[in-house]
Amino acid sequence: PFAQGSDGGGSVRIPASLCHLYGFKPSLSLLGNLHGRVNKLGLSVIGPLSHHVEDAAAMLDALRGHSHCHLDRFEATCLSRCRQPPVRLRIRMSCESPLGVIEPEIVEAVERTARTLEDLGHHVEPVAMVHADLEEFMPLWQLMLAAVPWFGDVGLQPVTRWLRQAGRRLDLEKVKEQQRLLTARQLDLLGDADVILTATVPVSPPRVGEYRELGPAETFARISHLGALTAPFNISRAPAATIPVGLSSRGLPIGVQIGSRPDNDHLILSLS
Numbered sequence: 001p002f003a004q005g006s007d008g009g010g011s012v013r014i015p016a017s018l019c020h021l022y023g024f025k026p027s028l029s030l031l032g033n034l035h036g037r038v039n040k041l042g043l044s045v046i047g048p049l050s051h052h053v054e055d056a057a058a059m060l061d062a063l064r065g066h067s068h069c070h071l072d073r074f075e076a077t078c079l080s081r082c083r084q085p086p087v088r089l090r091i092r093m094s095c096e097s098p099l100g101v102i103e104p105e106i107v108e109a110v111e112r113t114a115r116t117l118e119d120l121g122h123h124v125e126p127v128a129m130v131h132a133d134l135e136e137f138m139p140l141w142q143l144m145l146a147a148v149p150w151f152g153d154v155g156l157q158p159v160t161r162w163l164r165q166a167g168r169r170l171d172l173e174k175v176k177e178q179q180r181l182l183t184a185r186q187l188d189l190l191g192d193a194d195v196i197l198t199a200t201v202p203v204s205p206p207r208v209g210e211y212r213e214l215g216p217a218e219t220f221a222r223i224s225h226l227g228a229l230t231a232p233f234n235i236s237r238a239p240a241a242t243i244p245v246g247l248s249s250r251g252l253p254i255g256v257q258i259g260s261r262p263d264n265d266h267l268i269l270s271l272s
Helices: 013-018 053-063 078-082 104-119 134-146 158-167 172-190 216-227 231-235 265-271
Strands: 002-007 022-025 045-050 090-093 123-126 195-199 240-247 253-259
Touching (some): 002 013, 002 053, 053 078, 078 265, 104 195, 104 240, 134 216, 195 265
Parallel strands (some): 090 123
Antiparallel strands (some): 022 045, 240 253
């Protein structure tokens, strides 16, 4: 009924979206820093992939039994809170991506979800996405991968080796300052709303082996669009979930993402 994933930039939500599953990325504070000293920026968390929200919530409650968890900050169980309907929420919606164009059928799915939320009594307000340069995000991913223990670079994918090599030359405090600036930008986008609604992945699933012949830099540039809407919640350490909303005309799954500010995990589970 569920499986465990790790999410440092969307790696729970992206595959969940592409496989018609529910995927939940918790706040760093919900489970604590389960990756320890390796997770220097707090980007990476553990989260569930499931067919049903209640299964994901129950798995989170089991994971919260770990000694590193901040249980005092979340007194109610995730399972009990996901069974409580949310009060009327202010929701911001964007049908744009900071790194490219979202496919029309995916935009339509986001707009259809917005109408459903309005029918449920929530207030939905369209907003423009904050546009960003890929170079602003690069140092965070480079440093994160460089911190992962590995015996040399043997056996790694070329793009992983390339990112790690660059990450070893970065200053941790400067990268943390960049993270603070990007977090402030993400929170400004949310503003005084409770939730922001976007696509999970802006494009259809790529074919297996599509990037096989590309060099590391070009590969990363091509794949970065897949995580353009998920990564901001890792940077801000906030909760986000992908919800399956149907299939494209080609029969491929489409997911939409709902996210909030840090510590609003119960709200995202309840709305899910």
